[in-house]
Structure formats: structure tokens, C-alpha cells
Amino acid sequence: MFRPVVRLSTSGVRSLTRTRPCYSAPLASRCYSHAKVETDEEFDARWVTYFSKPDIDAWELKKGMNTLIGYDLVPEPKILDSALRACRRLNDLASAIRILEAVKDKSGPHKDIYPYLIQELQPTLIELGISTPEDLGMDIL
Amino acid sequence: MLHLTTGRVGCLLSKQAVVALTGSGARMSSHGHHEVSDSVDMSQPMYWDRLDTPLPDRPWKDVLDSTDKSLKQKEKGPWTALSKEEKIALYRLKFNLTYPEMKRPSHEWKTVIGGMFIVFGITGLVVFWQCHYVYPPQPPTFDEEWQAKQLQRMLDMRTNPIEGLSSQWDYKNKQWK
Numbered sequence: 001m002f003r004p005v006v007r008l009s010t011s012g013v014r015s016l017t018r019t020r021p022c023y024s025a026p027l028a029s030r031c032y033s034h035a036k037v038e039t040d041e042e043f044d045a046r047w048v049t050y051f052s053k054p055d056i057d058a059w060e061l062k063k064g065m066n067t068l069i070g071y072d073l074v075p076e077p078k079i080l081d082s083a084l085r086a087c088r089r090l091n092d093l094a095s096a097i098r099i100l101e102a103v104k105d106k107s108g109p110h111k112d113i114y115p116y117l118i119q120e121l122q123p124t125l126i127e128l129g130i131s132t133p134e135d136l137g138m139d140i141l
Numbered sequence: 142m143l144h145l146t147t148g149r150v151g152c153l154l155s156k157q158a159v160v161a162l163t164g165s166g167a168r169m170s171s172h173g174h175h176e177v178s179d180s181v182d183m184s185q186p187m188y189w190d191r192l193d194t195p196l197p198d199r200p201w202k203d204v205l206d207s208t209d210k211s212l213k214q215k216e217k218g219p220w221t222a223l224s225k226e227e228k229i230a231l232y233r234l235k236f237n238l239t240y241p242e243m244k245r246p247s248h249e250w251k252t253v254i255g256g257m258f259i260v261f262g263i264t265g266l267v268v269f270w271q272c273h274y275v276y277p278p279q280p281p282t283f284d285e286e287w288q289a290k291q292l293q294r295m296l297d298m299r300t301n302p303i304e305g306l307s308s309q310w311d312y313k314n315k316q317w318k
Contacts, residue, residue, distance in 0.1 A: 062196040069195055091217045093228060094235035095196055101240040102195035128221030136229050138239045 004040050005131075051082035054089070061086050063097060074106045074113050077120035082119070088128050096130045097138070190238040200235040217287055 038046075041118035050064050065083060068075055075083075080103060086094040093117075118125070118132060125132065133139045186198035205213065215223065223231070229246055232239075259312075262266065281287055301306045311318045 062198070065196050066194045069193060082223050088220075092235075093216055093220050093223070094200075094232045095229070097232050098195050098236060102192075105192050105240050105244075129223065131225065133239065136225055136232070137233070138229065139241060141241050141245055 012047065036115050044079055047075065047079045048082045051079065051086045053086075056086045056089065058090055058092070061090060061092070061095065065095075065102070069102050069106060074103055074117070077117055080117065081121060081124045084124055084128060084130060087130075096128075097133055097136070100130075101138075104139075178189070190236070190243050192240065192243055201237045202234045205234070 015094070047064070047068060051061070053060070061083070064086075068083075080099065083099055084096050087093070103117060104114040124130075130140070186201050188201055189197045191197075202209065212227060212230060212234070215227065220228075282291070296307055296310050296312075302308055309318050310316075
């Protein structure tokens with residue numbers, strides 16, 4: 001990508017007046033952002049912390065869940081565990097079931113993600129008494 | 142005079158404001174339940190069923206009767222004590238449609254395809270009527286006899302003899318190659 005530009009400049013073509021600041025030092029500088037990229041673990045930890053707030057309110061739960069579902073990913077079981085416990089603190093069983101439905105939908109064509117999530121969340125589901133949509137017969141029309 | 146006019150304008154404005162306020166107030170009080178009528182009050186928290194936004198701003202059922210309220214009280218205790226029907230009832234209080242219900246296929250495509258074919262049919266009728274009533278009489282150059290003479294003339298004058306028409310005609314045996 002850089003090589004044709006280098007050849008032109010070394011052959012001394014004066015008519016090429018367009019400046020390309022990024023390509024001045026070939027292969028040394030790239031036009032990438034210098035922002036720090038968050039790792040997966042940091043992302044998960046941030047969201048677990050968000051939902052773990054002891055006095056989380058209903059709005060924060062809604063905002064958090066809606067934002068999380070907006071991302072191009074299926075949340076890790078630990079994030080969902082934290083969210084379900086937040087639902088428990090808010091005495092909101094319906095939202096807990098809704099969250100399970102939402103992550104199943106997020107998995108899209110990958111049918112093996114949701115069973116894995118349920119398997120990982122099983123201890124929490126049993127502890128809190130949350131029934132899955134399948135248990136309640138709500139996964140079919 | 143200035144005082145008088147401003148006074149009049151002020152009175153007019155306040156009257157208009159009062160009318161507007163009472164108008165909207167009346168509208169809001171008459172729609173105490175959040176049903177979708179002609180216009181949804183967008184200044185209030187809204188309910189929605191969206192796959193990408195699972196938790197709407199307000200629950201589906203706002204006005205709870207006594208059974209709902211007692212169920213909500215029970216929800217504050219351990220959820221293991223709730224029966225399946227109670228859990229489903231709690232869900233239905235907060236949400237209108239489940240995800241499978243939101244994603245249910247509609248029969249709209251049948252209407253669309255059916256409508257398409259009906260339009261094609263009507264267009265066909267229009268075209269047929271037009272062919273019959275609108276088109277002028279067909280020129281004589283389309284008659285079989287004329288076409289045959291035309292082709293013979295083209296072959297006689299060796300039209301496109303290298304790669305085209307006449308190259309396909311076998312002049313010796315008087316037939317197509």
C-alpha cells in the first residue's frame with residue numbers, strides 16, 4: 001500500500017504536490033488511533049461492577065441492560081449473573097426472565113450459546129428461583 | 142396608548158396560554174390509561190416491545206387491581222415460593238409480548254404477492270383493451286406474403302453475405318444451411 005508512493009517520491013516527481021502526512025515515513029507510522037483498547041476481561045469486570053451496585057435503581061438496570069443488549073456481543077455469564085441479582089434486589093422477576101429471553105435472541109443463529117449460558121447460570125437461577133422462559137412455556141408461541 | 146395595546150396583547154396571550162394548558166390538561170386526564178389512541182403522549186414514559194431494547198421505560202400494566210398488587214407483594218419475597226402461573230402473571234404484568242411473540246411471522250407476504258398479481262392482472266386487461274381499441278391497423282408490411290417477399294429481396298441483394306443473413310442461405314440448393 002505504501003510502496004507505490006515511495007517509488008514516486010524517490011524518482012523525484014515534482015508534479016506530485018499532494019501531501020500525505022501519514023505516508024511520509026514508509027511503514028514506520030500507521031494511521032491507527034492511540035486510544036487504549038479495553039480487553040474482554042476489563043469489559044466484563046466493568047459491567048459486573050455496574051450491576052453489582054447494592055442500591056442500583058430500576059432506571060439504572062434498564063439503562064444498563066438496554067445498552068448491553070445494544071452491543072455486538074452476547075454478555076458473559078458473570079455479567080448476566082450480576083444483572084439477575086440486581087433484578088432480585090429490585091424485586092423484579094419479570095425483568096430477569098426478559099433478560100434471559102434477550103440474550104437468547106442476541107445469540108442469533110448460534111444455537112449453542114444460550115444452553116451454555118443457562119448451564120453456567122443454573123446455580124444462580126436455582127438460588128434466586130428464576131424460571132427460564134422454557135420452564136414457563138414462554139419460548140413457544 | 143402603548144400601555145393599552147400591551148395590556149390587550151398580554152391579555153390575549155394569557156388567554157391563549159390558558160386555553161392551550163386546559164386543552165392539553167383535559168386530553169391528559171381523559172387518557173389516564175396508557176392506551177394508544179389517535180396520538181401517544183410522548184412526554185410520558187413509554188412502553189415498547191423491541192428485540193433490541195428489552196426493558197421499556199414503564200411496565201405494560203400500570204393500573205394494578207388488588208390481585209395484581211398482592212402478587213407484586215409476593216414478588217418481594219423469595220421467588221422460589223412463586224408458582225409457574227404466578228411467574229407468568231408477573232411477566233405479563235410487566236410485558237405485553239414475549240420474544241417469540243414479537244418474532245412471530247406475519248402473513249403479510251401473502252397480501253403483498255396477491256396484491257402484486259392483482260395489479261399485474263389489471264395491467265394485463267388494460268394492455269389487452271389497448272391492443273384492441275387503441276392501436277391503429279397493422280401495417281401491410283407484417284403480412285406473411287409481404288414478409289416472404291421481403292426476405293427473398295434481402296437474399297437477392299445479398300444482405301450481410303459474410304456473417305449475417307445471406308451467409309446462412311444456400312443459394313445453390315435454395316434452402317437454409
